[in-house]
Amino acid sequence: MSDDIEKIFSFYASGSSIFVRKDFLQSSYIPAELPHREGQVKQLAQMLAPSLRLEKPSNIFVYGKPGTGKTAVTLFVGAHLNKTAQEKGIPIKFLYINTGLKKVADTEYRLYAYICRMLGDFVPDTGIPTHTVFERMLHLLESNPAMYLVVLDEIDVLIDKSPDTLYTLSRINSELKNSKLSIIGITNNVNAINSLDSRTKSSLSEEELLFPPYDANQLCDILKERSDACFSPGVLDDSVVMLCAASAAREHGDARRALELLRISAELAERETSLKVLKKHVNTAIGKLYTDKVHTFLKTLPDHQKMVLKSIIELDKPMAYTREIYDKYVETVSKAGLKELTMRRVLDILAEFEAEGIVRTNVISRGRYGRTKIVEFATVDNIKEQVEKLLVNL
Numbered sequence: 001m002s003d004d005i006e007k008i009f010s011f012y013a014s015g016s017s018i019f020v021r022k023d024f025l026q027s028s029y030i031p032a033e034l035p036h037r038e039g040q041v042k043q044l045a046q047m048l049a050p051s052l053r054l055e056k057p058s059n060i061f062v063y064g065k066p067g068t069g070k071t072a073v074t075l076f077v078g079a080h081l082n083k084t085a086q087e088k089g090i091p092i093k094f095l096y097i098n099t100g101l102k103k104v105a106d107t108e109y110r111l112y113a114y115i116c117r118m119l120g121d122f123v124p125d126t127g128i129p130t131h132t133v134f135e136r137m138l139h140l141l142e143s144n145p146a147m148y149l150v151v152l153d154e155i156d157v158l159i160d161k162s163p164d165t166l167y168t169l170s171r172i173n174s175e176l177k178n179s180k181l182s183i184i185g186i187t188n189n190v191n192a193i194n195s196l197d198s199r200t201k202s203s204l205s206e207e208e209l210l211f212p213p214y215d216a217n218q219l220c221d222i223l224k225e226r227s228d229a230c231f232s233p234g235v236l237d238d239s240v241v242m243l244c245a246a247s248a249a250r251e252h253g254d255a256r257r258a259l260e261l262l263r264i265s266a267e268l269a270e271r272e273t274s275l276k277v278l279k280k281h282v283n284t285a286i287g288k289l290y291t292d293k294v295h296t297f298l299k300t301l302p303d304h305q306k307m308v309l310k311s312i313i314e315l316d317k318p319m320a321y322t323r324e325i326y327d328k329y330v331e332t333v334s335k336a337g338l339k340e341l342t343m344r345r346v347l348d349i350l351a352e353f354e355a356e357g358i359v360r361t362n363v364i365s366r367g368r369y370g371r372t373k374i375v376e377f378a379t380v381d382n383i384k385e386q387v388e389k390l391l392v393n394l
Contacts (some may be wrong), residue, residue: 003143005100008031008040017232017270018231018232018234018235018266018269018270018274018277019230019231019266019270020229020230020231020274021229021230022263024229025226025230025259025260025262025263025266026259027259027260027264027285029350030072030076030079031225031226033225033352034069034072034073034076035218035221035222035225036214036218036221036222037069037073037211040069040073040209040211041055041073041076041077043209044060044062044073044074044077044209045077045080047060047079047080047207048077048078048149051081051085051092051147051149051182052081052084052085052088052090052092053149054091054180054271056173056180056181056182057149057182058182058204058205058206058207059182059183059184059185059204059206059207060182060183060184060185060206060207060208060209060368061155061185061186061187061192061193061206061207061208061209062074062184062185062187062188062208062209062211063187063188063190063208063209063210063211064188064210064211064212064213065188065213065252065253065254065355066188066209066252066254066256066355067148067213067214067237067248067252067253067255067256067257067258068212068213068214068252068253068254068255069085069211069214069255070077070186071153071186071218073152073211073331074096074153074184074186077095077150078096078151080240080340081094081149082094086166087097090147091145091146091147092146092147092148092149092274093144093146093147093148093149094147094149094151095115095118095148095150095151096151096153096371097111097114097115097118097152097153098149098153098154099111099152099153099154099155099157099158100153100154100157103125105158105175106139106158107145107158107162107165108130108162108164108165109126109130109133110125111158111162111165112130112133112134112136112137113125113133114134115137115140115150116133116136116137116140117265119137119140119141119144121136121140122135126297135170138172138175138176141172141176141179141181142176142177142178142179143178143180144179145179146178146179147179147180147182148179148181148285149181149184150181150182150183150184150187151184152158152183152184152185152186152302153186154186154188155185155186155187155192156187156188156189156192159192160195160197161194163196163197163200164200166183166185166196166200166204167197167199167203169183170183170200170203170204171203173180183204183206185206189271189348189350189351189352189355190351191344191347191348191351193206194344195344195348201376206378212253212255213249213252213253214248214249214253214254215249215253216242216245216246217245218250218253219244219245219248219249219253219258220241220242220245221246221257221260222245222255222258223244223258223259224238224241224242224261226259226262227241230337231266231277234276235266235276235277235380236262236266236276236277237309238275239279240258240262240265240278240279240281240282241262243267243279243282243283244261244262244282245258247261247282247286248261251357252354252355252357253267260289261282261285261286261289262277262282264285264288264289264321265277265281265282265285266281268281268284268285269281297356297358298345298358303336303338304333304338304341304349305349305352307332307333307336307338308325308329308346308349308350308353309353309358309387310332311325311328311329311331311332312325312328312359312375312377313384313387313388314328314332315328316374318376319374319375319376320374320375320376321373321374321375322346322347322350322373322374322375323372323373324349325346325350325375326343326346329341329346350375358377358387359376359378360375360376361373361374361375361376362374
């Protein structure tokens with residue numbers, strides 16, 4: 001046993017590695033080029049270009065499933081905008097905030113406090129009235145005149161927790177004299193804007209930018225470009241890249257998953273002290289990555305989300321209409337003595353399940369009865385059985 005440990009440590013300590021730049025496979029890495037997102041890059045650049053004249057751009061909502069390049073494109077365009085602004089001496093401040101991070105910027109208070117800290121004023125996480133924090137934020141914006149472009153990633157989390165915050169931010173320019181502010185919201189949920197009241201929708205007057213999923217060929221291109229700089233020559237061949245791309249393409253064309261899958265496959269190869277990444281490493285990584293992700297996601301679900309899943313199972317049908325699922329859900333929560341969520345919220349929950357690869361949905365026509373959505377469990381990795389095990393004691 002000791003010999004095995006020494007062999008493992010000696011291999012890593014020797015400095016030998018199949019990686020050249022492992023960080024190139026991290027989702028946080030923004031490459032110099034973004035293959036197959038040239039159109040979105042150009043559109044976003046055109047939308048934000050008026051800020052270089054210190055004209056307020058429209059508020060923007062960026063939509064797309066996970067791993068479709070929304071954040072990468074936004075940060076890519078923002079970096080180029082900042083570079084141009086600095087070269088020309090134009091006061092533009094591009095602020096990126098992930099409102100999906102718990103206890104960071106996911107409520108009205110935390111968001112205002114976070115912006116204050118980004119502008120150099122420390123505001124504690126609690127203990128000050130929200131309106132006071134807002135006034136401090138206003139003062140900072142005014143005392144540092146600029147065109148502020150505020151990116152709110154995972155904005156649907158903020159909408160759920162503090163729906164009035166967007167209205168306040170959309171009206172903030174009426175209280176600013178020396179500065180201007182525009183919002184760029186990023187979300188996986190195409191229905192996020194629909195949950196806002198008409199007053200907020202009208203005030204936002206947003207433009208929209210849609211990111212479609214990548215297909216397998218596009219994911220191959222992305223992986224090849226990254227892997228050329230990431231790995232030593234001869235470490236992996238096209239079949240490994242194609243397998244990673246095909247797996248990710250089945251899950252809504254998720255580039256983040258494709259990159260993660262390739263990275264984990266290479267790490268598994270290194271653990272075996274293999275000098276090449278093989279298909280067997282990818283197949284092992286697929287099982288590990290998907291099972292870990294699904295198990296963690298299911299374990300942390302709130303009760304209402306679990307009851308939506310339980311309702312789908314109890315219908316015991318290969319596919320179910322959303323109305324059937326909602327009616328069964330209402331029955332389930334009633335038995336548990338809980339108050340049901342609205343139909344719209346349950347539809348949002350189903351959209352979240354689809355984004356996580358738990359279910360698949362499809363819109364079908366019912367003739368004169370209109371169009372409706374059907375829901376089924378994803379077929380990979382015995383997902384239905386995993387859900388049933390989780391819910392056995394619910």
